[in-house]
Amino acid sequence: MRPLDFKDGVLRLIDQTRLPTELVYVRCSTYKEVASSITDMIVRGAPAIGVTAAYGIAIGASAINAGTKEAFLKELEDICSVIRSTRPTAVNLFWAVDRMYNKALDNRDSDPDTIKELLVSEAVKMDHEDVEINKALGSHGSKLISDGFTILTHCNAGALATCDYGTALGVIRAARDSGKNINVYADETRPYLQGARLTAWELLQDGIPVTLICDNMAGHFMKSGAIDCVIVGADRIATNGDTANKIGTYSVAVLARENNIPFYVAAPISTIDFSIETGDSIPIEERKAAEVTHIKGIQLAPDGIKVANPAFDVTPNRYITAIITEKGVLYPPYKVNIDGLK
Amino acid sequence: MRPLDFKDGVLRLIDQTRLPTELVYVRCSTYKEVASSITDMIVRGAPAIGVTAAYGIAIGASAINAGTKEAFLKELEDICSVIRSTRPTAVNLFWAVDRMYNKALDNRDSDPDTIKELLVSEAVKMDHEDVEINKALGSHGSKLISDGFTILTHCNAGALATCDYGTALGVIRAARDSGKNINVYADETRPYLQGARLTAWELLQDGIPVTLICDNMAGHFMKSGAIDCVIVGADRIATNGDTANKIGTYSVAVLARENNIPFYVAAPISTIDFSIETGDSIPIEERKAAEVTHIKGIQLAPDGIKVANPAFDVTPNRYITAIITEKGVLYPPYKVNIDGLK
Numbered sequence: 001m002r003p004l005d006f007k008d009g010v011l012r013l014i015d016q017t018r019l020p021t022e023l024v025y026v027r028c029s030t031y032k033e034v035a036s037s038i039t040d041m042i043v044r045g046a047p048a049i050g051v052t053a054a055y056g057i058a059i060g061a062s063a064i065n066a067g068t069k070e071a072f073l074k075e076l077e078d079i080c081s082v083i084r085s086t087r088p089t090a091v092n093l094f095w096a097v098d099r100m101y102n103k104a105l106d107n108r109d110s111d112p113d114t115i116k117e118l119l120v121s122e123a124v125k126m127d128h129e130d131v132e133i134n135k136a137l138g139s140h141g142s143k144l145i146s147d148g149f150t151i152l153t154h155c156n157a158g159a160l161a162t163c164d165y166g167t168a169l170g171v172i173r174a175a176r177d178s179g180k181n182i183n184v185y186a187d188e189t190r191p192y193l194q195g196a197r198l199t200a201w202e203l204l205q206d207g208i209p210v211t212l213i214c215d216n217m218a219g220h221f222m223k224s225g226a227i228d229c230v231i232v233g234a235d236r237i238a239t240n241g242d243t244a245n246k247i248g249t250y251s252v253a254v255l256a257r258e259n260n261i262p263f264y265v266a267a268p269i270s271t272i273d274f275s276i277e278t279g280d281s282i283p284i285e286e287r288k289a290a291e292v293t294h295i296k297g298i299q300l301a302p303d304g305i306k307v308a309n310p311a312f313d314v315t316p317n318r319y320i321t322a323i324i325t326e327k328g329v330l331y332p333p334y335k336v337n338i339d340g341l342k
Numbered sequence: 343m344r345p346l347d348f349k350d351g352v353l354r355l356i357d358q359t360r361l362p363t364e365l366v367y368v369r370c371s372t373y374k375e376v377a378s379s380i381t382d383m384i385v386r387g388a389p390a391i392g393v394t395a396a397y398g399i400a401i402g403a404s405a406i407n408a409g410t411k412e413a414f415l416k417e418l419e420d421i422c423s424v425i426r427s428t429r430p431t432a433v434n435l436f437w438a439v440d441r442m443y444n445k446a447l448d449n450r451d452s453d454p455d456t457i458k459e460l461l462v463s464e465a466v467k468m469d470h471e472d473v474e475i476n477k478a479l480g481s482h483g484s485k486l487i488s489d490g491f492t493i494l495t496h497c498n499a500g501a502l503a504t505c506d507y508g509t510a511l512g513v514i515r516a517a518r519d520s521g522k523n524i525n526v527y528a529d530e531t532r533p534y535l536q537g538a539r540l541t542a543w544e545l546l547q548d549g550i551p552v553t554l555i556c557d558n559m560a561g562h563f564m565k566s567g568a569i570d571c572v573i574v575g576a577d578r579i580a581t582n583g584d585t586a587n588k589i590g591t592y593s594v595a596v597l598a599r600e601n602n603i604p605f606y607v608a609a610p611i612s613t614i615d616f617s618i619e620t621g622d623s624i625p626i627e628e629r630k631a632a633e634v635t636h637i638k639g640i641q642l643a644p645d646g647i648k649v650a651n652p653a654f655d656v657t658p659n660r661y662i663t664a665i666i667t668e669k670g671v672l673y674p675p676y677k678v679n680i681d682g683l684k
Contacts (some may be wrong), residue, residue, distance in 0.1 A: 020644035025408060126677065128422040134461075185650075188634065188642070190532060190556035196635070196643040204644050211648045214634060216496075216590025220655040223592060248558025251564060254600050255593055283480040293538070296640045300530070301538040302362035302546050306553045308527075313562040 001159040001202060003048050004055070006124065009062060011055045013043045016160060020201035031060030031079050036084035038093075041192065045161020046235045046271055047130050050092030053083045054123035057100040062117045064112065072112040076104055087311045088283045088289045089244055091236040091273040096126065130163040133268045133326040137167060138174030141231070141266055141324035145175035149228040150183040152218055152256075154200035157233025157247035157266060167203065167266040168231040171324060176208055184210040185227060187218055189246060191291040192308065215248050222259040231324075234267035241317030241334025242279025243267075247310055253319035262321040269325050269341055279314035287311050343501040343544060345390050346397070348466065351404060353397045355385045358502060362543035373402030373421050380428035380435075383534065387503020388577045388613055391471050392434030395425045396465035399442040403461045406454065414454040418446055431586055431654045432626045433578040433615040438468065472505040475610045475668040479509060483573070483608055483666040487517035491570040492525040494560060494598075497588035499575025499608060509608040510573040511544065513666060518550055526552040527569060529560055531588060533633040533651065557590050564601040569627030572598045572664075576609035583676025584621025585661030586607075588658035589652055596660035604663040611667050611683060621656035629653050 005012045017040070018024050028034045034056030037043050045053045060079035066072040075210055080097050087093060088172050104115050121171040145151070151172055155161075158169035165173060175180050184203055189195035196212055200289045203210040213221065221227055232251055236244040243249070243265050256263040276282065289307035299306070323330040323338075330337045347354045353370040359382070360366050366385050370376045376398030379385050385394045402421035408414040422439050429435060445464045446457050487493070493514055497503075500511035507515060518524050526545055533539035538554055545552040555563065563569055572594055578586040585591070585607050598605040616625065631649035635642055643649075665672040665680075672679045 021641050077497070172479055187558070188532070190530070190558060193642055196647075200647045201644040204647060211650050212634060212643055213650050214589070215556070216529070216532060216593055217650065217652060217655075219593030219596060219650060220589060221650070223655075245555070247562060251558055251561030251593060251597055254561060254597055258596050258600070292554060293639050295642070298638050299363050300535055300637070301554055302543040304544060305538075305542045306551070308553050308555050308559065308563070310559060310562060313559075313565075 001205065002164050003160045004052055004163065005119060006055050006127070009059060011052065011059060013037055013052070014046060014160065015042050016198060017042055019197050029059065030063065031056045031083065032061060035082050035086050044336050045156065045339070046090035046092040046233065047162040047167065047268060049087065049090050050096035050270060051123065051163050051330055053093050053096045054100050054126050056083050057097065058119040061116050066112060069108060069112065072115070073104060073108060075100065078271055081162065087285060089235045092270050093138055095270045099126065111123045124339065127163045131165055133197070134162050134165040134167060134170040136326040137266060137268065137324055138165065138170035140328050141171030141264065142174035142178050144322065144329065145182065145229070147180040149184060150226055152185045152187070152227045152230045153199060154187040154232050154249055154252050156194040157188045157200070157257045158199055158202045160198050160202055161233060167233045167268065169199065171231055171266050173206065173209060182208060184208060185221060186210050186212050187248065188212060189248065191216055194246070219254055219255040221338040222255050222261055227261055229262040229264060231264045231266055234265050234271045235312055236282050237267060237272045237323065237325060238276045238279045238282065239274055239335060239338050240278050241319060241323060241332065241338065243315045244279060244282045244312045245315065247313050250313040250315045253315045257319050263319055264322050264324055265320055266324040269327060272338060272341070274342065279316065282314055284313070285311040343547065344458055345385055346394055346505065348397050351401060353374055353394065353401060355379055355394070356502065356664055357384050358386060358540060359384055371401065371471035372405065373398045373425065376401060377424050377428050378526050382503055387498060388434040388575065389509065389610060390652050391429065391432050392438035392612060393465065393469050393472055393505050395435050395438045396442050396468050397424050399439065400461040400465040403458050408454060409452065411450060412676065414457070415446060415450060415645055417639045418443065421622040425451045429627060431577045431627045434612050437612045441468065444538065469505045476504050476507040476509055476512040478517045478668040479608060479610065479666055480507065482513035482670050483513030483606065484520055485518035486606065486664065486671065487513065487522060487524065489522040492527060494527045494529070494569045494572045494594070495541060496529040496574050496591055496594050497531045498536040498544065500541055502540050503575060509575045509610065510528055511541065513608050514550060515548065524550060526550060526553050527563060528553055528554050529557045530554060531590065532557055536588065560594055561597040564597050564603055569603055571604040571606060573606045573608055576607050576613045578624050579607070579614045579665065580607060580618045580621045580624065581614070581616055581677060581680050582620050583662055583665060583680065584672070585657045585662060586624045586654045587657065588619060592655040592657045595657045599661050605661055606664050606666055608666040611669060614680060614683070616684065621658065626655070627653040637646070
């Protein structure tokens with residue numbers, strides 16, 4: 001279940017705004033189309049955004065018609081700027097853009113056509129790496145999951161948020177594939193409903209038992225003993241372990257600790273921002289009011305109502321039991337153990 | 343702004359399922375229509391349900407055509423049973439039915455026509471009392487609110503949930519009316535969206551500044567320092583102070599305590615169930631899956647998804663800073679102080 005597919009210079013994306021009632025694809029043959037697809041959340045999820053950005057740069061580079069190597073690099077830099085500006089919070093985006101741009105810089109003495117080919121190869125490599133990373137991460141994480149566990153997840157950190165297999169849902173898949181019986185509670189995840197639309201759909205497709213709940217029910221089910229652990233993805237992790245993820249994650253983490261339930265973050269190392277010390281430095285994207293006041297054109301709130309719509313929140317490290325990465329499971333003190341990854 | 347209005351034997355209700363985009367009324371001229379209006383949440387909110395039930399019994403009694411006093415009382419008992427079975431959690435419903443039935447029993451020696459008149463008078467009296475109670479409650483509660491406070495509320499404990507003025511929103515109105523600048527954050531309150539549809543509408547109508555957020559954003563705004571206190575209503579309060587209220591209230595209470603924010607419950611004494619010691623004895627209504635999977639016919643989740651939809655949760659007394667009633671503000675130990683109300 002891959003949300004993206006690159007072939008013959010065209011990136012085909014599942015339009016995640018239209019799931020689960022319609023499975024339709026968007027074709028991007030220019031970097032601007034790729035940029036819009038990220039901004040408009042046709043593709044979302046930190047790892048998937050990163051690889052989509054990489055393909056966008058490869059597509060943009062292929063179309064550059066510059067007279068000199070310098071002019072080529074200048075145009076490439078402009079493309080990278082556009083891709084960078086699509087969304088502010090997930091650091092995988094900037095990580096991917098940097099990796100692509102550095103690939104070009106490292107080969108600046110080659111002719112543009114060679115660099116163009118190298119950029120396509122690099123994006124394809126990142127795509128394949130992402131799947132391998134998720135499988136490694138899933139394998140490490142599944143050791144934390146006992147047979148019969150019921151796992152709460154928030155938003156969608158599944159195959160649809162990555163290049164395949166998923167991070168949080170990758171751990172769940174790995175646990176299931178190792179023979180454990182797993183049940184999942186999926187928060188619907190307002191306002192964009194990634195849980196109701198994407199996680200529920202993805203797990204149903206995969207035959208993993210899932211119960212959909214509203215976000216405000218998670219605490220009730222934790223208190224009633226229905227939940228054995230929480231696993232979520234991440235959009236950016238500071239070097240002290242503070243984690244930005246989909247709005248509502250902080251609340252789930254507080255409720256988990258209050259009820260003595262382990263709270264795990266599952267994310268590739270590319271989600272760690274080694275340049276920041278704490279979550280206070282992570283910019284939180286504010287999205288438009290209509291995402292809250294309307295659903296598919298249906299008006300839910302009165303005309304003229306003021307709305308706040310932060311897309312992410314930051315969970316302080318003290319609420320996080322462990323961070324599951326492709327290199328193993330990190331425990332506190334995160335500052336020391338994240339530093340050890342460098 | 344009254345959600346209900348009784349005149350010439352007919353109860354007119356604002357259809358709260360159609361707010362805020364349409365202000366339309368439902369007319370109930372039989373007790374069965376009143377019962378359906380409660381079950382279908384055309385009217386909701388514990389105090390409003392109580393008074394609606396009372397009017398339903400008065401309407402039902404008026405239509406009884408019994409040969410004897412005994413037959414009249416038997417038919418009245420059957421009507422009370424139907425009204426009782428409409429919703430299970432809000433205790434005001436049972437309190438109101440008991441009060442009406444006892445009114446009839448106390449006058450069992452009168453002829454049925456006299457009892458019919460007494461029941462109408464009793465329902466009207468309960469209606470008027472509710473408004474007075476809310477104003478008294480608001481006046482007590484407003485002393486807890488400082489000028490410039492930003493108050494978070496969940497669901498709708500406003501005029502629309504009562505006969506007028508509101509409980510949680512009554513405190514806010516009283517604070518505003520005493521000259522304080524008050525801002526409100528309203529949780530949208532999935533799945534039924536009482537916050538987005540009703541609280542936002544009601545406060546906008548009343549000129550009180552309100553910001554609509556999704557339920558999963560409340561913790562983020564508490565952590566960021568935007569919220570000075572939380573005020574919610576209640577559907578049933580046990581004698582130890584444990585409080586059943588709209589699903590999500592427990593989560594808000596935990597997040598408030600975690601962030602050292604006062605958490606207040608505003609409710610009339612009729613919401614206290616003196617027959618139960620703890621919240622464990624409060625039945626939690628499970629409502630249908632379609633409330634979660636669909637909004638106004640729009641499908642949000644995949645076909646065949648399993649859903650949990652508890653309409654309420656129980657907030658343990660340790661999270662509740664104070665309970666605001668018409669007789670004053672109750673503080674812990676609630677067991678002692680609630681007992682003192684008897």
